[in-house]
Amino acid sequence: DAKTTQPPSMDCAEGRAANLPCNHSTISGNEYVYWYRQIHSQGPQYIIHGLKNNETNEMASLIITEDRKSSTLILPHATLRDTAVYYCIVRVVSNQGGKLIFGQGTELSVKP
Amino acid sequence: GAGVSQSPRYKVAKRGQDVALRCDPISGHVSLFWYQQALGQGPEFLTYFQNEAQLDKSGLPSDRFFAERPEGSVSTLKIQRTQQEDSAVYLCASSLFRDYLSRGTQYFGPGTRLTVL
Numbered sequence: 541d542a543k544t545t546q547p548p549s550m551d552c553a554e555g556r557a558a559n560l561p562c563n564h565s566t567i568s569g570n571e572y573v574y575w576y577r578q579i580h581s582q583g584p585q586y587i588i589h590g591l592k593n594n595e596t597n598e599m600a601s602l603i604i605t606e607d608r609k610s611s612t613l614i615l616p617h618a619t620l621r622d623t624a625v626y627y628c629i630v631r632v633v634s635n636q637g638g639k640l641i642f643g644q645g646t647e648l649s650v651k652p
Numbered sequence: 653g654a655g656v657s658q659s660p661r662y663k664v665a666k667r668g669q670d671v672a673l674r675c676d677p678i679s680g681h682v683s684l685f686w687y688q689q690a691l692g693q694g695p696e697f698l699t700y701f702q703n704e705a706q707l708d709k710s711g712l713p714s715d716r717f718f719a720e721r722p723e724g725s726v727s728t729l730k731i732q733r734t735q736q737e738d739s740a741v742y743l744c745a746s747s748l749f750r751d752y753l754s755r756g757t758q759y760f761g762p763g764t765r766l767t768v769l
């Protein structure tokens with residue numbers, strides 16, 4: 541699975557959009573981009589995933605560049621409850637085991 | 653039950669003791685994963701079950717670590733002769749289908765924090 545690079549920390553003002561970048565320059569054509577987040581003292585929580593098209597759900601939007609070498613997770617109106625570590629993961633979806641390989645993630649602090 | 657549950661939530665063991673950590677996945681979930689998370693680090697994969705079959709145990713750090721899921725539902729992670737470096741949060745996750753159908757969506761429990769003195 542391809543390696544990802546994320547900034548270690550970011551701040552965001554409450555109510556503003558939080559844009560979390562992720563570089564995955566070695567991504568392969570059959571690898572998806574996933575985002576999970578981990579709020580303090582909880583297990584990771586799935587947010588969104590995509591292959592090459594932009595995706596949106598009730599939690600966030602995922603923008604993947606045309607060359608697929610980077611992506612951005614967008615939380616449109618960040619709240620204090622969005623304070624967490626955000627993990628960008630790239631992996632193949634297969635018929636075999638689907639383990640997730642987490643990096644260090646980005647610690648997002650949403651401030652009032 | 654609404655989600656994945658794990659017990660105990662906290663465990664303190666003396667070095668050399670054996671421990672057993674339990675995971676109750678979401679009912680009907682085929683796939684079950686164990687991860688280890690050291691302080692300040694991201695979770696690291698330990699092992700994977702599809703129903704009762706352990707298909708991948710490549711992440712288990714030593715032969716002191718053993719996992720089972722005998723009836724394809726509840727799973728137990730056992731650590732024998734615990735060492736201080738085993739101190740971590742142990743996370744369990746489950747998913748409904750095989751990976752290609754679940755598309756990588758895993759549901760995590762709150763974890764068990766193990767402290768070895």
